[in-house]
Amino acid sequence: MKLEAFFPYRIAVTAEAFSRQLVAVYGRTHGLTREEWRLLFLLEDAGKLDSLQLAQRTSLDKVQVSRAATRLEAKGLITRAVLGSDRRLRDYRITPAGEALFARVFAEVEARAKEILDAMPPHDREALTRGIAALDRAIAAVTDPETGHGTSAAD
Amino acid sequence: MKLEAFFPYRIAVTAEAFSRQLVAVYGRTHGLTREEWRLLFLLEDAGKLDSLQLAQRTSLDKVQVSRAATRLEAKGLITRAVLGSDRRLRDYRITPAGEALFARVFAEVEARAKEILDAMPPHDREALTRGIAALDRAIAAVTDPETGHGTSAAD
DNA sequence: CAGACATCGTTGCGTTTGAAATCAGGCCGG
DNA sequence: CCGGCCTGATTTCAAACGCAACGATGTCTG
Numbered sequence: 519m520k521l522e523a524f525f526p527y528r529i530a531v532t533a534e535a536f537s538r539q540l541v542a543v544y545g546r547t548h549g550l551t552r553e554e555w556r557l558l559f560l561l562e563d564a565g566k567l568d569s570l571q572l573a574q575r576t577s578l579d580k581v582q583v584s585r586a587a588t589r590l591e592a593k594g595l596i597t598r599a600v601l602g603s604d605r606r607l608r609d610y611r612i613t614p615a616g617e618a619l620f621a622r623v624f625a626e627v628e629a630r631a632k633e634i635l636d637a638m639p640p641h642d643r644e645a646l647t648r649g650i651a652a653l654d655r656a657i658a659a660v661t662d663p664e665t666g667h668g669t670s671a672a673d
Numbered sequence: 674m675k676l677e678a679f680f681p682y683r684i685a686v687t688a689e690a691f692s693r694q695l696v697a698v699y700g701r702t703h704g705l706t707r708e709e710w711r712l713l714f715l716l717e718d719a720g721k722l723d724s725l726q727l728a729q730r731t732s733l734d735k736v737q738v739s740r741a742a743t744r745l746e747a748k749g750l751i752t753r754a755v756l757g758s759d760r761r762l763r764d765y766r767i768t769p770a771g772e773a774l775f776a777r778v779f780a781e782v783e784a785r786a787k788e789i790l791d792a793m794p795p796h797d798r799e800a801l802t803r804g805i806a807a808l809d810r811a812i813a814a815v816t817d818p819e820t821g822h823g824t825s826a827a828d
Numbered sequence: 829c830a831g832a833c834a835t836c837g838t839t840g841c842g843t844t845t846g847a848a849a850t851c852a853g854g855c856c857g858g
Numbered sequence: 859c860c861g862g863c864c865t866g867a868t869t870t871c872a873a874a875c876g877c878a879a880c881g882a883t884g885t886c887t888g
Contacts, residue, residue: 519779521714521730525802526695526786531732532809533688539812540681551874559676569836575676577686581876584837606836606883624674631681634808634815642807647680649801654687656792657694706844724866736846739867761853761866 539634543627550623553578553586561596561612562620569607595619694789698782705778708733708741709750716751716767717775724762750774 521527544550550558560575561567567575572583587610590596595616601607612620635643676682699705705713715730716722722730727738742765745751750771756762767775790798 520718521711524714525790526691526782527711527714528809529688529801529805530692532805532812533684534732535812536681536808537685539816556676556682559674559679559682563675573836577689579876580837581839584839585874588838604836604884608837627681634811635680637811637814638807642804645800646684646804646808649797649804650684650687652793652797653691653789653801654683656789657687657690659792660789661694728866734846735867736869739869740844743868755853759854759866763867 536634539630540627543630544623547626548619548623551586551589553582554590555623557583557586557590557610558595558612558616558620559624561610562617562624566609566611568601568609572610590616691789694785695782698785699778702781703774703778706741706744708737709745710778712738712741712745712765713750713767713771713775714779716765717772717779721764721766723756723764727765745771 541552544555545552556576556578557572560572564571569583573580576583578586587596587598587608591598595613597611597613599609599611601609638646696707699710700707711731711733712727715727719726724738728735731738733741742751742753742763746753750768752766752768754764754766756764793801
């Protein structure tokens, strides 16, 4: 069998290539790692989050969150404080500087993504959306016949 | 914007989850890294390859190939020799042991992939195949309006 | 109320990774 | 044939990671 024809290979390679295009924007150009980018993204949307909410909404594990948060805090993009109600948890907030950076980077990332997706025939684009959603469901169904959560984390 | 709704995030997460299912087979169960798996895959198909051919057929960079090959050689799964005609290049060959291992692992990986893909409605599966192919073309078109190669590397 | 047990976040440590430097071989103009 | 210059493979170095251990906190049960 040819490697190039093996479907799992194809999807992995293509997804990686797509991801790389966006990493080039937020990473190379703005110095954010993928985890930092995702964390900022979540916080921009929510304003503030405690670690439980955060864990539910990312596929990042505790160590990744901890380290990414340390770096973001050092850069002044987020704030981290112990949560009063349960001192094991943390209360994450995005700072104005973080919001400003995110706004800029997001615009660029979205533009890049749109540029690529717009190069696809509309029908194919719909097919991709549909196919990805179905694959996500299939993985969830096969790995865990009840919980229903797909694994999760991305760009 | 919600991170979970951002399409680039969705595709990256889903592709990663799918890949993880297969890595669990060849990696956790058989001790191969992704690069080693891909190299073996290529060599199983081709029997032998020199580094130029290999470079054309993978998205692995030189460093990854070099390291994966070192490990595979140490395990006795492939052979590596300087190529007589151009001593900068290497001549990679799969050993009988490598073929035997690959045959076993491939069967398992394929079965796992099939299990997941079979959990998708046929129409969605076609949509996914079509969408991925189109995305690959779009990336190639946008990043490099002529060469035509998508970036590449996968499971 | 005390101790066992569970949950989080962080830290240490060995490994992996990626980018740049280095090494080795080949090519070409003089 | 000799020196630059190119290409390919490997090594090096620092950053990032994964996993297991740890410390701190909460909870539950007797």
